[in-house]
Amino acid sequence: MPLPRTRGKALRQRLAELRGPDVPAKALDARALAALAANPGCRRRAILDGAGVDKAALASALGAPSVFGQSQFAFTRGNAFEAKVKADGGAELLRLAHEKLDRTAEPPVGARVPDLTASGPEGRTARTALALREAAGAPGTWTLLDHPMLALDVAGSPAFLEPDAVVVHPDGGWTVVEIKSFPMLDGSADPAKVGAAARQAAVYVLALEEVAAHLDPPPEVRHRVLLVCPKDFSNLPTASAVDVRKQRAVTARQLARLTRVQDIADTLPAGTCFSPELPAADLTAAVESVPATYAPECLSACELAFHCRGRSRESGAVTTLGRSVRAELGGLTTVDTVLAAAHDETGDPSDPTVTALRRAARLRAEALAGLPPRTQAPGESSCP
Structure with a gap:
């Protein structure tokens, strides 16, 4: 259903502010739209694509240029x-x-x-x-x-x-x-x-x-x-x-699952702008103000994938390991919490995920303990 004319005009003005002054909108083509539909939970991509932001230029300005795209x-x-x-x-x-x-x-x-x-x-x-x-x-x-x-x-x-x-x-x-x-x-x-x-x-x-x-x-x-x-x-x-x-x-x-662009824009701090001309610190803060849902599949579908992967690794998010791993880990969202649960340091013992992790850690320890000492092959360096 199309937006009412007054609301649609206000939305267009808001999206123009997010792109930056005098920055033309980048058209959302079918290839980008198919990639967006494949990751509907990523609010960052939804608002950037909806506002017509050039994500390739944005990634370069953030110091994480992408090689994604057609030669x-x-x-x-x-x-x-x-x-x-x-x-x-x-x-x-x-x-x-x-x-x-x-x-x-x-x-x-x-x-x-x-x-x-x-x-x-x-x-x-x-x-x-x-x-x-x-x-x-x-x-x-x-x-x-x-x-x-x-x-x-x-x-x-x-x-x-x-x-x-x-x-x-x-x-x-x-x-x-x-x-x-x-x-x-x-x-x-x-x-x-x-x-x-x-x-x-x-x-x-x-x-x-x-x-x-x-x-x-x-x-x-x-x-x-x-x-x-x-x-x-x-x-x-x-x-x-x-x-x-x-x-x-x-x-x-x-x-149909995508959050409306207007709803995402309303949650952003006043003055948020994604213009590549902004200082790196301001641009990073603007991008990080919108949550992303990174997965390894993003590397072949989104220009911001390298930036989001770096942030995901810094936070230790399990999504870096893939959507299937993330789905198996339930409420454990970081690598540190997964390791802590596996080593019986934290976690609810009644949680099936925690139980499975502890059993896997125990089996791994038993398997490693039963291995004979590894001998160094001739000519092999002793350095790890």
Whole structure:
């Protein structure tokens, strides 16, 4: 549900203050949104992404620059491949959509490719919605939307998303198209990369469903997306249909769990600002005023991961060891308390977690006591 106009304006002003004077907002893309949904408990990432803060610049200013992100070479290669796929009015792209998703339909000859040019993200979003409405009112034809703009409410703040393409089928159904530069070898691609693409496409599916909900009757937003990649080691495009129902359900559930950006902003001290131009001490204090939920998975998904990992290690938080370990330890949140409980120094003996730790410590001690003295191998240094 959109915010009332006055409240929405106040929120935008507050988020601009958090970014800093004259600092432009960094758009929240689907990749970042999928990563945010994967860690909904991190209030720090939620407010920084909601405010449009450039986390890469912020991490550098904090002295913990991240190598996270796409290389310039991969970016250039991806753009060149996408241009090849969409050449000639998207003829090859539509052929792949017909072959992989809709063979019973008429071949996509003379497909419509509407102009989606407009001013600003709001204008492009409205122009995309109009093009989709027009396509829904013209059944029997193929329509290709090249880089449409979609909007999705994220924790009370709008996120503008730009999929590579959306195909409207002759029966009126809508399909998201993801174009990636990693190869498909013998018809299959790296499962990890396909999974990441599926999570990203699921965000676009959710945004498309928001548009479809305002049409009568609402068109079908298909949950099988078209993944287009280079074939083997060539630059020729091939495609595969990827079912994203699971990723869509998980992403929708995680986004619903996100604390509203307005609620997080209201808890921050007056004058809080995340501008990279601030002195390091002030910037560190501002970042630390928002709690983070670090996990090792953040290293591949967030520019602030190195900073948060360092703080997590300094505090001895067990989350540094991974979410699964954290879940097993219950109310024991630091490494020191875990070790103290294992050595019978603190902890409730009736706590199953404490009991398991003490038993594990006892078994370890017995196993080490039963080992024969270790002899030094020839040539081995005696230094530890």
